[in-house]
Every structure is written in structure tokens, then in C-alpha cells.
Amino acid sequence: MDRSALDELLERARRREPDALGRLVDLYAARVYGLLLRLTGDRDAAEDLMQETFLRVCRMIDEYQHDGRFESWLMRIAANLARDRARQRRRHGVTGSLDEAGPSGGEGDSSLAGPTPRPDEAVAAAEAGARLEAALAELSAPEREILVLRHYADLTFREIAELLGVPLGTALARAHRALGRLRELMRVVNE
Amino acid sequence: MDARLHNLEREIERARVALPPLGAIAPAPAVVARARAAVVAEARRLRTRGRWLHALRTLGGVAAAAVLAVGVWGLRPREAAETDALALVHDWTWALEASGAQMRDTLLDGWARGERPDAAAEVDELFRTLELSLELFEHL
Numbered sequence: 001m002d003r004s005a006l007d008e009l010l011e012r013a014r015r016r017e018p019d020a021l022g023r024l025v026d027l028y029a030a031r032v033y034g035l036l037l038r039l040t041g042d043r044d045a046a047e048d049l050m051q052e053t054f055l056r057v058c059r060m061i062d063e064y065q066h067d068g069r070f071e072s073w074l075m076r077i078a079a080n081l082a083r084d085r086a087r088q089r090r091r092h093g094v095t096g097s098l099d100e101a102g103p104s105g106g107e108g109d110s111s112l113a114g115p116t117p118r119p120d121e122a123v124a125a126a127e128a129g130a131r132l133e134a135a136l137a138e139l140s141a142p143e144r145e146i147l148v149l150r151h152y153a154d155l156t157f158r159e160i161a162e163l164l165g166v167p168l169g170t171a172l173a174r175a176h177r178a179l180g181r182l183r184e185l186m187r188v189v190n191e
Numbered sequence: 192m193d194a195r196l197h198n199l200e201r202e203i204e205r206a207r208v209a210l211p212p213l214g215a216i217a218p219a220p221a222v223v224a225r226a227r228a229a230v231v232a233e234a235r236r237l238r239t240r241g242r243w244l245h246a247l248r249t250l251g252g253v254a255a256a257a258v259l260a261v262g263v264w265g266l267r268p269r270e271a272a273e274t275d276a277l278a279l280v281h282d283w284t285w286a287l288e289a290s291g292a293q294m295r296d297t298l299l300d301g302w303a304r305g306e307r308p309d310a311a312a313e314v315d316e317l318f319r320t321l322e323l324s325l326e327l328f329e330h331l
Binding site for chain 2: 018019022024025026029030033034037038046047050055057058059128131132133136150152169172173175182183
């Protein structure tokens with residue numbers, strides 16, 4: 001969708017025209033779901049959170065200042081919902097939160113291992129992309145989170161730092177470590 | 192951002208752009224349809240609520256204006272004739288009550304023993320009050 005068409009759609013969405021808001025779901029569902037699935041590792045959770053993301057957009061659209069970065073705003077809402085879910089799970093003693101450090105693993109605990117998209121799910125399942133997905137799945141939850149927020153959701157490091165509630169330097173250091181680990185894993189996956 | 196952070200970010204970005212892209216992952220069509228329906232319903236609910244709030248504000252404004260107008264109208268000076276008529280009714284009812292009270296007293300209590308009232312004068316007074324009340328009544 002070109003910029004002017006999106007501008008018009010967002011203007012209609014701000015007036016809460018149901019069709020316009022429904023159209024936003026059609027346009028961005030896959031992007032949002034892809035983020036949430038990679039962050040939570042849980043398909044059911046990703047589906048619920050995706051719906052909640054768009055409901056939040058519907059309620060909060062007045063607060064969005066259109067600066068050409070609607071998708072970033074959308075991704076930030078989704079990421080915050082994923083983090084809220086992780087915090088709630090941690091409070092209830094459920095493992096596999098986004099904030100847990102440590103290697104992924106655990107039979108049957110898909111939230112730690114990270115998802116591997118099924119062929120019928122992936123919009124573009126290029127071989128290289130599949131290798132990257134496999135390597136991401138092996139990262140710890142915080143490492144995976146920061147790389148997915150930058151590489152997939154295209155948030156700036158400043159936005160990521162604000163979302164994570166950490167200084168910019170911390171976010172950058174975490175990303176640097178995560179990338180180093182990712183490169184090692186991808187070398188292993190290639191072998 | 193200081194130079195150190197700037198350099199670190201540049202290094203990260205160089206490594207990151209060398210990675211293959213991560214594609215979107217399409218959820219099941221039924222999942223998208225459900226989300227769409229929920230959003231459309233929410234949008235309609237918010238729009239209806241918005242209209243109600245707008246209508247309530249408008250009605251509230253109209254009601255406030257009406258109350259103010261009635262209040263101001265109520266404070267307006269009354270016409271002289273209206274005042275005179277009300278006073279006249281008031282006097283007439285008083286006179287009627289006074290004559291009635293006198294007649295009652297006379298009938299029930301009678302004249303006290305030992306007293307020798309002037310009966311004629313009493314009856315005259317009774318009729319005087321009655322005439323007065325009727326006189327007032329004629330002018331209503």
C-alpha cells in the first residue's frame with residue numbers, strides 16, 4: 001500500500017470507521033503475528049495477543065501521531081503485550097518468560113525453545129531464512145527478543161531501549177552479544 | 192548519542208544487514224477473520240458511545256439553557272393587575288372565614304350566662320362581615 005493510501009486509511013481509522021480498522025487487521029495481521037509468535041513461542045498466545053493488539057489500536061488510535069511509522073507503533077503495542085504476558089506468567093510461576101535468561105530448551109516448553117514456523121505458516125520460507133529461524137530458536141529469550149525487535153519489527157534501538165526500560169547502551173550491548181551468539185549458532189546450523 | 196554508542200550501533204547494523212530477512216508469518220485465515228470481527232465490533236461500540244456522549248453533552252447544554260431561561264422568566268416583574276387580584280382573593284377569603292367563625296361561635300357557644308350581650312349588635316356584626324365578603328367577591 002502506498003503512503004498516500006495508508007495516510008487516508010489511517011485518517012479513516014482515526015474516525016473509527018469499522019471498515020478502515022478491519023482493513024488494518026487484514027494488512028498487518030501477518031507482520032504482528034510473526035512478531036508475537038517469535039517472542040512468545042506459543043501459537044495460541046500469539047493469536048490471542050494479535051487480536052488484542054488490534055483492539056488496542058482501535059481504542060488508542062487517537063493517540064497515534066502519524067509520522068509515517070505506523071508499523072513501528074503497531075509493533076511496539078504488540079511487543080508490550082507480549083512482555084505483559086511474560087510478566088504475568090512469571091508472577092504465576094510459569095516458566096518461559098521473555099525476561100528469563102539462560103539457554104533455550106525443555107521438552108514441550110515451546111516458549112523457551114522458540115517457534116519454528118511450519119512450511120504452511122511461513123509467507124516466505126527461504127532456506128537462509130529457515131536457518132536464521134532455527135538459530136534464533138536456540139537463543140535465550142532476551143537475546144531473541146532484542147534481535148527480533150530490531151531485525152524483524154524494525155524498531156530503532158532507541159525505541160527498543162524505551163520498550164525494554166533500559167538505557168540505550170544496555171540495549172546495544174545486549175544486541176551485540178546476541179548477534180555474536182547468533183553467528184556462532186548459524187555456523188553450527190550450516191555444518 | 193556519544194561516539195562510542197554510535198560506533199557500537201554501526202557495528203551491530205553492519206552485522207545485522209548481512210542476515211537474511213525474517214518473513215511475516217500468516218496466521219490461519221479463521222484467526223484473522225476473528226480478529227477482524229472483534230475490531231469491527233469494538234469500533235462500532237466506540238462510535239456509538241461517542242455519539243451518545245455527544246448527544247448527552249448537547250442535551251445537557253439544552254437543558255441547562257432551558258433551566259436558565261425558566262429561572263430568568265420566573266424572576267420577571269409581575270403585572271399590577273395580577274397582584275391586585277391575588278390580594279383581593281386573599282382579603283375575601285379572610286372575610287369569609289371571619290364571618291363563618293363568628294357565626295359558628297355564636298351558634299355553638301351562645302351568649303355567656305349572666306351576660307346580657309346586645310344580641311342585635313352581635314347579629315349586625317355577623318351580617319356586616321358577610322356583606323364585606325360578598326362585596327369583595329363582586330370585584331373578582
